[in-house]
Amino acid sequence: MIANVIVDVPAKQTNRTFDYIIPDAMRGWLAIGSRVGVPFGPRVVQGFVVSMSERADVAASKLKPIAQVMDLVPPLTPELVELARWMSRTYLCHEITALQAMIPGALKAKYERYVTLGGAADEEAAAQGFGQLSFDNRADIAAFVRSKEHVPLEQLLERFAGDGALIQSMIKSGELLEVQTIKNRLSAKKVLVVYPPEDPSVLEACVSKLPAGAKRQKEVLEHLIRNPAPVRLTELALELNVGAGTVKGLADKGWIGLRETEVFRDPYAGREFKRTQPLPFTEEQAAVFEPIQAALTAVRHEVFLLHGVTGSGKTEVYLQAIRQCLDQGREAIVLVPEISLTPQMVERFKGRFGSEVAVLHSRLSNGERYDEWRKIALKQVRVVIGARSAIFAPFTSLGLIIIDEEHETSYKQEDSPKYHAREVAIERAIRHRAAVVLGSATPSLESYYRASERDDRSGAAGRQAGPGGSPFAGVNAGRAAAVAHPSAYRLLTMKERVQGRPLPPVHLVDMREELKQGNRSMFSRPLYKAIEERLEKKQQVVLFLNRRGYSTFVMCRECGHTLGCPHCDISLTYHQSSQTVRCHYCGYAEPQARTCPSCSSEHIRFFGTGTQKVEEELGKLFPGIRVIRMDVDTTTEKGSHEKLLTMFRNREADVLLGTQMVAKGLDFPDVTLVGVIAADTVLNLPDFRAGERTFQLLTQVAGRAGRHELPGEVFVQTYTPEHYSIVTASGHDYEAFLEEELRMREAGGYPPYYRLILITISHEQIPMLVRTAESLVGHIKELLLRETDGSDDAMVLGPVASPIPRIKDRYRFQCMIKYRGDSQLPSLIAKAAEAFDDVCRQHNVQIGIDVDPQLLM
Numbered sequence: 033m034i035a036n037v038i039v040d041v042p043a044k045q046t047n048r049t050f051d052y053i054i055p056d057a058m059r060g061w062l063a064i065g066s067r068v069g070v071p072f073g074p075r076v077v078q079g080f081v082v083s084m085s086e087r088a089d090v091a092a093s094k095l096k097p098i099a100q101v102m103d104l105v106p107p108l109t110p111e112l113v114e115l116a117r118w119m120s121r122t123y124l125c126h127e128i129t130a131l132q133a134m135i136p137g138a139l140k141a142k143y144e145r146y147v148t149l150g151g152a153a154d155e156e157a158a159a160q161g162f163g164q165l166s167f168d169n170r171a172d173i174a175a176f177v178r179s180k181e182h183v184p185l186e187q188l189l190e191r192f193a194g195d196g197a198l199i200q201s202m203i204k205s206g207e208l209l210e211v212q213t214i215k216n217r218l219s220a221k222k223v224l225v226v227y228p229p230e231d232p233s234v235l236e237a238c239v240s241k242l243p244a245g246a247k248r249q250k251e252v253l254e255h256l257i258r259n260p261a262p263v264r265l266t267e268l269a270l271e272l273n274v275g276a277g278t279v280k281g282l283a284d285k286g287w288i289g290l291r292e293t294e295v296f297r298d299p300y301a302g303r304e305f306k307r308t309q310p311l312p313f314t315e316e317q318a319a320v321f322e323p324i325q326a327a328l329t330a331v332r333h334e335v336f337l338l339h340g341v342t343g344s345g346k347t348e349v350y351l352q353a354i355r356q357c358l359d360q361g362r363e364a365i366v367l368v369p370e371i372s373l374t375p376q377m378v379e380r381f382k383g384r385f386g387s388e389v390a391v392l393h394s395r396l397s398n399g400e401r402y403d404e405w406r407k408i409a410l411k412q413v414r415v416v417i418g419a420r421s422a423i424f425a426p427f428t429s430l431g432l433i434i435i436d437e438e439h440e441t442s443y444k445q446e447d448s449p450k451y452h453a454r455e456v457a458i459e460r461a462i463r464h465r466a467a468v469v470l471g472s473a474t475p476s477l478e479s480y481y482r483a484s485e486r487d488d489r490s491g492a493a494g495r496q497a498g499p500g501g502s503p504f505a506g507v508n509a510g511r512a513a514a515v516a517h518p519s520a521y522r523l524l525t526m527k528e529r530v531q532g533r534p535l536p537p538v539h540l541v542d543m544r545e546e547l548k549q550g551n552r553s554m555f556s557r558p559l560y561k562a563i564e565e566r567l568e569k570k571q572q573v574v575l576f577l578n579r580r581g582y583s584t585f586v587m588c589r590e591c592g593h594t595l596g597c598p599h600c601d602i603s604l605t606y607h608q609s610s611q612t613v614r615c616h617y618c619g620y621a622e623p624q625a626r627t628c629p630s631c632s633s634e635h636i637r638f639f640g641t642g643t644q645k646v647e648e649e650l651g652k653l654f655p656g657i658r659v660i661r662m663d664v665d666t667t668t669e670k671g672s673h674e675k676l677l678t679m680f681r682n683r684e685a686d687v688l689l690g691t692q693m694v695a696k697g698l699d700f701p702d703v704t705l706v707g708v709i710a711a712d713t714v715l716n717l718p719d720f721r722a723g724e725r726t727f728q729l730l731t732q733v734a735g736r737a738g739r740h741e742l743p744g745e746v747f748v749q750t751y752t753p754e755h756y757s758i759v760t761a762s763g764h765d766y767e768a769f770l771e772e773e774l775r776m777r778e779a780g781g782y783p784p785y786y787r788l789i790l791i792t793i794s795h796e797q798i799p800m801l802v803r804t805a806e807s808l809v810g811h812i813k814e815l816l817l818r819e820t821d822g823s824d825d826a827m828v829l830g831p832v833a834s835p836i837p838r839i840k841d842r843y844r845f846q847c848m849i850k851y852r853g854d855s856q857l858p859s860l861i862a863k864a865a866e867a868f869d870d871v872c873r874q875h876n877v878q879i880g881i882d883v884d885p886q887l888l889m
């Protein structure tokens with residue numbers, strides 16, 4: 033048998049399988065999805081077995097055997113291997129890149145180089161034996177390596193520091209051999225566990241055999257007779273105050289077992305989760321649950337879009353759907369945006385399903401994440417809740433995938449593989465005949481559109497988009513729907529909050545008016561009064577500041593000079609805690625200057641309304657106010673996020689002030705006021721989704737108020753109170769927003785009417801960049817012309833400078849392709865780009881392709 037292996041060398045030439053012989057010893061347990069080490073040129077590299085075949089494409093004599101198998105249980109399933117192939121086609125990435133994205137970081141290969149004695153060493157030693165004077169450490173090095181059998185290269189270089197050149201020449205001459213192997217970055221944590229015999233009474237006989245002086249050992253045995261459960265050696269030693277040697281002595285006699293045993297690093301160890309029971313559904317919950325249940329029962333693939341206002345009880349629907357799925361003996365994945373994956377969220381799932389739940393998110397240590405993942409692989413859990421990459425949980429009988437806050441941009445990965453978790457979820461669900469529930473109070477336009485297509489077809493009240501002044505004249509709504517995906521979603525709606533609690537009234541405050549009235553503070557008078565009132569009543573306030581696009585840049589008041597990153601065309605951001613200015617794109621940092629580097633004036637200040645500044649102003653306006661600030665600066669430390677939220681819940685603060693982090697999913701009973709400091713910051717970004725993002729954020733953040741007995745109220749400060757995103761968000765009117773936004777999208781030729789591909793080209797020098805960009809785009813245009821006969825089904829825009837024209841010392845150009853109908857287009861574009869592979873390699877040009885981009889930077 034031959035194993036077909038994808039090797040860990042991400043390059044175009046290696047983006048295919050290579051054949052290897054399966055050694056006899058591996059036959060039977062090597063499987064599709066196994067991670068292996070294989071000889072590749074002079075090295076051993078990691079790879080994944082993606083298929084097996086009877087015979088190879090090349091002559092058997094040329095084949096090499098697999099060198100090592102990395103895991104007892106293959107980390108990937110055949111389904112995931114197939115999914116990787118789909119990802120590589122869909123997102124135009126190397127298959128190995130997709131495979132690597134599916135396994136935890138701890139399993140990423142760590143290559144270790146060893147040195148052993150080579151065949152030439154003996155001759156050399158013999159030659160030296162003939163009294164030849166040796167002026168170097170050659171003999172010592174050989175002896176050292178011989179004594180160790182094999183030595184990590186670093187260790188050898190450390191031991192014989194200064195002999196690097198000599199060691200190199202010994203490798204060249206064959207005296208030493210360099211060998212490469214693969215190790216995991218991290219391994220399972222093992223501890224020594226004491227195993228008393230199955231029948232502990234046999235230990236009584238042992239006690240009598242002990243010499244009279246062995247008091248300690250006697251104590252241990254007697255303890256084990258009374259407590260016959262396996263116990264960690266360290267725990268036992270601590271409890272009885274004996275040395276580990278005492279216990280080991282008993283194991284040496286063969287009376288008790290002492291074995292290395294794997295343990296799981298459990299981030300939630302020792303935490304009690306209060307068990308919760310299913311709540312009786314509200315009418316709306318019952319209505320949306322019914323079709324989900326039906327699909328589960330029938331083991332039928334179907335995608336549901338659950339559009340439920342904030343506080344309508346979507347989570348309870350998820351929980352009961354999961355219960356149903358588990359009762360059928362199947363497994364469930366719940367995706368939640370990283371920042372909403374709060375302890376509160378985890379608690380709701382652990383509370384219902386206890387130890388059946390594994391949690392995966394980036395705040396776990398590498399080891400913890402690996403162990404949570406192993407629980408899934410070893411089938412010790414059946415529910416996983418996690419951020420984007422949890423979609424790759426190696427379950428084998430998936431019944432249900434839930435994506436909460438499905439509109440969130442964080443579901444799209446910005447690095448290769450540039451996948452969207454929602455699409456990957458649907459792809460997996462099709463293979464498992466599983467149900468998918470996409471939940472949101474503000475569904476993405478793409479999803480909502482896909483759900484309404486189904487309405488149109490079934491004759492229900494469908495929305496009709498007018499042709500308007502579209503540049504694609506003659507494209508009517510029906511025609512535009514040609515972007516249609518093969519399967520439409522089923523729309524489920526919940527319009528009411530649980531227990532008839534009202535959605536909070538939203539007051540728009542026109543900040544231009546405030547300025548006219550002489551108020552130059554960042555707090556309008558109505559918001560000021562509302563905060564004052566809450567402080568008096570001892571209720572809590574959430575203040576939201578959208579940081580994106582509102583950077584705290586540093587500017588000189590004398591000459592207008594702004595501090596920019598020396599490597600990127602973007603202004604540096606001021607960080608108070610470390611007194612530094614930093615670049616958010618490349619990580620560059622420098623101490624905050626006291627004088628202007630351009631004119632030496634001392635009037636250099638940071639600008640913009642950062643959270644730190646809001647905090648300061650709150651302190652000035654309301655002396656004694658207790659503020660918890662939650663932003664990237666205050667949540668870097670592990671567990672800090674959780675700590676801050678717990679403090680707020682325990683009423684140790686009056687105000688929770690923060691960025692996006694406070695907008696999502698939080699549920700605090702005493703919050704009766706939500707204030708949005710500036711609603712329009714996102715609106716000014718050069719992004720066609722600016723309106724959608726604004727609507728989503730305002731709706732989410734408003735949804736934090738009045739979720740329990742106390743009624744809530746929301747104040748939104750804005751400079752553009754007439755903008756449709758802000759108006760419709762204040763009226764909690766998703767449909768009205770949708771209608772307006774769809775009109776804009778159709779007019780602009782944007783999703784959901786057209787799909788996008790963003791090509792970014794970068795180089796250190798502008799002339800080379802322009803040349804390559806223009807010839808690449810010219811090539812693409814030609815190709816498209818040939819393929820589409822010049823219809824308006826595809827358009828190529830650009831090349832133009834990217835919104836951020838330089839990052840990490842590389843200049844950037846972009847080209848946008850808008851298309852509809854033809855799903856073959858991405859591969860066509862990939863082919864066009866491939867023609868530039870040689871140019872790219874020779875001149876160090878980079879071409880990045882993003883299918884369905886979420887960010888246009």
Ligand SMILES: Nc1ncnc2c1ncn2[C@@H]1O[C@H](COP(=O)(O)OP(=O)(O)OP(=O)(O)O)[C@@H](O)[C@H]1O
Pocket residue numbers: 311312313314317340341342343344345346347348473530697698699735
């Ligand atoms: N059937 C029910 N009976 C009583 N209370 C319920 C019921 N369903 C949900 N709740 C409660 O209503 C509150 C809001 O529910 P939940 O958090 O699930 O809403 P949601 O739609 O997920 O909200 P959001 O999108 O704002 O996060 C919670 O405190 C929840 O415990």
Ligand SMILES: [Zn+2]
Pocket residue numbers: 597598599600615616617618619620840
């Ligand atoms: Zn930078």
Ligand SMILES: [Zn+2]
Pocket residue numbers: 588589590591592593628629630631632633
């Ligand atoms: Zn200056």
